[in-house]
Amino acid sequence: MKKIAVAGTGYVGLVAGVCFAEMGHSVTCVDIDEEKVNLMRSGVSPIFEDRLEELMQKNYAAGRIEYTTDYASAYEEADAIFIGVGTPEQPDGSANLSYIATVARQIAESVVKDCLVVVKSTVPVGTNDKVEQFISDFLVNDVRVEVASNPEFLAQGSAVKDTLYAERIIIGTESTWAEELLTELYQPFNLPIVSVNRRSAEMIKYASNDFLALKISYMNDIANLCELVGADVQDVAKGMSFDDRIGSKFLNAGIGYGGSCFPKDTKALEHIAQQHGYDLRTVKAAINVNTDQKTMLYKKARNRLITFNGLKVAVLGLTFKPGTDDLREAASLENVPLLLEQGADVYAFDPVGAENFARVHPEGQHGRGSITYVASVEEALQDANVCFIFTEWGEVKAVTPAMYKNLMRTSLVYDGRNIYPVADMQAVGVEYHSIGRQAVEREVKASVTSHV
Numbered sequence: 001m002k003k004i005a006v007a008g009t010g011y012v013g014l015v016a017g018v019c020f021a022e023m024g025h026s027v028t029c030v031d032i033d034e035e036k037v038n039l040m041r042s043g044v045s046p047i048f049e050d051r052l053e054e055l056m057q058k059n060y061a062a063g064r065i066e067y068t069t070d071y072a073s074a075y076e077e078a079d080a081i082f083i084g085v086g087t088p089e090q091p092d093g094s095a096n097l098s099y100i101a102t103v104a105r106q107i108a109e110s111v112v113k114d115c116l117v118v119v120k121s122t123v124p125v126g127t128n129d130k131v132e133q134f135i136s137d138f139l140v141n142d143v144r145v146e147v148a149s150n151p152e153f154l155a156q157g158s159a160v161k162d163t164l165y166a167e168r169i170i171i172g173t174e175s176t177w178a179e180e181l182l183t184e185l186y187q188p189f190n191l192p193i194v195s196v197n198r199r200s201a202e203m204i205k206y207a208s209n210d211f212l213a214l215k216i217s218y219m220n221d222i223a224n225l226c227e228l229v230g231a232d233v234q235d236v237a238k239g240m241s242f243d244d245r246i247g248s249k250f251l252n253a254g255i256g257y258g259g260s261c262f263p264k265d266t267k268a269l270e271h272i273a274q275q276h277g278y279d280l281r282t283v284k285a286a287i288n289v290n291t292d293q294k295t296m297l298y299k300k301a302r303n304r305l306i307t308f309n310g311l312k313v314a315v316l317g318l319t320f321k322p323g324t325d326d327l328r329e330a331a332s333l334e335n336v337p338l339l340l341e342q343g344a345d346v347y348a349f350d351p352v353g354a355e356n357f358a359r360v361h362p363e364g365q366h367g368r369g370s371i372t373y374v375a376s377v378e379e380a381l382q383d384a385n386v387c388f389i390f391t392e393w394g395e396v397k398a399v400t401p402a403m404y405k406n407l408m409r410t411s412l413v414y415d416g417r418n419i420y421p422v423a424d425m426q427a428v429g430v431e432y433h434s435i436g437r438q439a440v441e442r443e444v445k446a447s448v449t450s451h452v
């Protein structure tokens with residue numbers, strides 16, 4: 001059992017802290033936000049994540065996890081300090097490292113015994129060399145402090161599972177002491193450990209995320225071509241997936257990738273390459289395809305309808321994927337403002353993301369358009385002229401083709417997640433546009449009338 005401190009209680013830090021506690025270590029999570037710390041002490045998770053709250057309560061009751069704003073006392077006695085603070089994207093695509101620098105300085109001023117600083121945050125290659133130097137510059141006591149890289153690969157919605165049962169643990173160290181200590185900390189997880197040097201570990205994180213982003217953008221590119229040549233991208237993906245070298249995951253064409261990692265990490269790696277005078281063409285292509293993909297359906301709909309002015313538009317799903325309340329880089333954030341600008345009356349449904357969305361786009365009038373948040377898909381669809389599907393929530397997948405036909409004024413559906421078999425929509429007479437599949441067109445009468 002080791003004493004672990006964790007800096008930052010966002011997705012990365014809190015999940016890591018709770019999982020280390022679950023594995024028997026003694027963990028103190030540090031955050032600057034007093035209110036958040038009190039909330040966590042009372043057993044409430046600040047983020048929506050499967051099993052997290054349950055494990056927070058269990059390990060708190062067992063005395064294995066504590067939360068504090070007092071970083072000095074947490075860092076002082078720790079064998080290892082994990083850093084999980086954010087590295088937000090800056091306007092030029094580079095990562096903002098100021099939170100890491102703040103924590104590094106606090107560590108340097110607090111530690112009184114040898115300790116390993118483990119950076120979990122995604123940082124540009126070479127950053128951890130600088131963090132180690134920075135800590136040694138500010139170190140107050142005569143102790144050994146080394147920095148290791150230990151990137152995480154958790155996906156939102158399954159973060160606890162992804163940590164406890166990770167496919168691999170990447171540890172990047174520069175000494176046997178650091179390698180052995182980190183290996184010992186992870187020993188109770190009983191998972192495959194890949195031990196490399198620090199820069200390779202930093203690179204593995206970017207290379208993995210960007211590869212997945214590339215895979216999605218590739219399928220979106222192929223999807224757009226499928227539409228033009230009369231192929232069906234889902235059938236194409238199925239055929240490809242039988243090849244083990246390709247695999248079956250992350251082949252779903254759609255409205256582009258969002259979230260806190262893929263958009264940020266693709267731009268960051270491109271930026272790193274640029275700094276080294278290298279043109280990282282593949283990643284650049286993935287970014288470009290994704291940018292266009294997000295508004296693909298909106299553009300199709302605008303061409304079809306000419307204007308959204310005065311139309312009731314149902315929006316199903318706002319978050320970047322189901323199972324999270326996170327809106328970062330979600331397609332809805334690009335499309336809803338375009339619809340509002342065009343004078344649409346948007347009726348938006350999302351089982352958990354609506355509150356966050358309403359902070360950016362409050363309910364009510366926005367210029368010529370308006371937005372209303374509704375509690376059910378039925379309310380969104382009732383008398384709507386057009387429907388956009390942005391997130392494949394269970395509640396959205398439960399809507400039958402007949403419901404679009406019966407509830408909407410004009411059943412015109414733009415599906416960014418390819419939820420329905422095209423033939424099912426065709427069978428009930430819904431005009432249906434999706435990604436990389438043939439559209440079901442309807443005879444256009446003077447049918448798209450305002451709902452007002």
Ligand code: UDX
Pocket residue numbers: 152153154155156157209216249250251252253254255256257258259260261262320321
């Ligand atoms: C991702 C990685 O999966 C994780 O390993 C990494 O550490 C952080 O980034 P996350 O962003 O939570 O996790 O979600 P993920 O499930 O990977 O989806 C990201 C985006 O890609 C979503 O917008 C999703 O809708 C989209 N996506 C995913 C597709 O469009 N098609 C696919 O086939 C898969």
